[in-house]
Amino acid sequence: MNKKILITGSSGFLGEEIVNFFSKNNNIYALDKENPIIFHGNTNNITSFVCDIRNKDKLSKIFKENSIDIIIHCAAEILDEKDTNEVWKTNYHGTKNLLDLAEHYKVSKFVFTSTFSIFEKNYDSPIDEKEPSSAIVDYGKSKYAAENLILSHTYKGDVVIFRCPVVIGKKRLDKLALLFEMVRQGTNIWLIGSGLNKIHFIYSVDLINAIELSINLNGKNLFNVGSDNVKSIKEVFTKLLEHANSKKKIKNFPKLLGLILLKIFNIFNLVSLGPYHQRMLISNCVLDTERIKNKIKWKPVYTNEKMLIECYDYYLSTLNDKKENSSSKKMPNLTIIKILKFLKL
Numbered sequence: 001m002n003k004k005i006l007i008t009g010s011s012g013f014l015g016e017e018i019v020n021f022f023s024k025n026n027n028i029y030a031l032d033k034e035n036p037i038i039f040h041g042n043t044n045n046i047t048s049f050v051c052d053i054r055n056k057d058k059l060s061k062i063f064k065e066n067s068i069d070i071i072i073h074c075a076a077e078i079l080d081e082k083d084t085n086e087v088w089k090t091n092y093h094g095t096k097n098l099l100d101l102a103e104h105y106k107v108s109k110f111v112f113t114s115t116f117s118i119f120e121k122n123y124d125s126p127i128d129e130k131e132p133s134s135a136i137v138d139y140g141k142s143k144y145a146a147e148n149l150i151l152s153h154t155y156k157g158d159v160v161i162f163r164c165p166v167v168i169g170k171k172r173l174d175k176l177a178l179l180f181e182m183v184r185q186g187t188n189i190w191l192i193g194s195g196l197n198k199i200h201f202i203y204s205v206d207l208i209n210a211i212e213l214s215i216n217l218n219g220k221n222l223f224n225v226g227s228d229n230v231k232s233i234k235e236v237f238t239k240l241l242e243h244a245n246s247k248k249k250i251k252n253f254p255k256l257l258g259l260i261l262l263k264i265f266n267i268f269n270l271v272s273l274g275p276y277h278q279r280m281l282i283s284n285c286v287l288d289t290e291r292i293k294n295k296i297k298w299k300p301v302y303t304n305e306k307m308l309i310e311c312y313d314y315y316l317s318t319l320n321d322k323k324e325n326s327s328s329k330k331m332p333n334l335t336i337i338k339i340l341k342f343l344k345l
Contacts, residue, residue: 002026006068008053008098009075011037013172014113017204018072018211019046029066032075053094056101063101070109071102072211076143084138091142096149103155110150110157111211116165116200116226117276118144119285126288129163129222137276151220159220164207165200165227165287168307170314172204175272178332179237180315183244187340188251192258193282195234195250200226200286203302213296224287227300227307233281239305240312251345255282270336
């Protein structure tokens with residue numbers, strides 16, 4: 001393409017992968033509020049900026065001094081953030097800053113990664129793009145507000161919004177590492193309720209492919225993305241155990257008891273699973289992806305179980321690799337595994 005692309009949230013795991021992918025054939029402006037990481041793409045094509053998207057004056061200087069063709073906006077205050085003001089300042093007002101500057105400097109395309117966290121009910125069927133938000137937490141509310149802002153803004157360029165389910169990637173650990181350590185250390189995997197609910201994932205590789213295919217789209221577009229053939233959480237985790245040749249099993253806490261225990265564990269910081277994650281663990285949330293398939297002929301390669309297996313293998317292969325560099329490669333609190341092993345659960 002040979003475009004000049006500004007990528008926000010470039011030090012996050014998804015932003016990092018997008019930078020590395022698009023730097024092969026484009027000039028990249030990698031922007032993040034944290035110190036930039038060392039990218040592995042074509043570094044000759046990457047210029048890094050340390051800038052918070054809430055700082056409009058500093059942002060404006062970057063836009064003024066660099067001719068930008070495309071914005072891929074991934075920066076967001078994460079779901080676990082306790083300060084709701086910070087969530088709105090980044091996810092909504094930061095997005096508005098980018099849109100205002102995109103309009104002023106005549107950027108041709110604005111790509112936004114949104115989230116299925118705007119849905120917090122139990123859904124019996126796949127959710128299409130017309131479904132109204134049922135967000136309870138401010139993360140989902142702010143992202144939905146940002147979507148509506150983008151679609152209603154006076155910005156004249158082309159827009160693509162991707163509603164993403166749980167984004168999985170090799171370098172994204174956090175809560176995934178807890179699951180992987182349970183498998184690696186040989187503990188049973190405990191689910192809340194029956195485990196027959198379905199939670200949608202998307203592999204970062206498939207999401208980046210969707211972004212690439214959307215670059216030449218005109219107008220304002222909103223798409224759901226996600227894996228195909230979504231199976232229950234119990235089935236997906238069973239496949240992972242089978243792949244690891246584990247003799248352990250999927251076990252179930254009764255729903256009410258399990259939720260009470262999760263709340264207690266979260267209060268004492270034994271697990272990082274707040275109210276949103278607790279609801280998600282017992283609910284169905286699968287996106288209908290027919291619209292994007294019909295519009296740009298996109299099709300995901302990875303199923304939920306395939307992406308988890310690939311990430312688990314990568315996790316094992318890099319477990320002791322001190323050179324591994326990613327802002328998202330951080331381990332969660334693993335105390336709960338010690339408790340499970342002590343109690344022989």
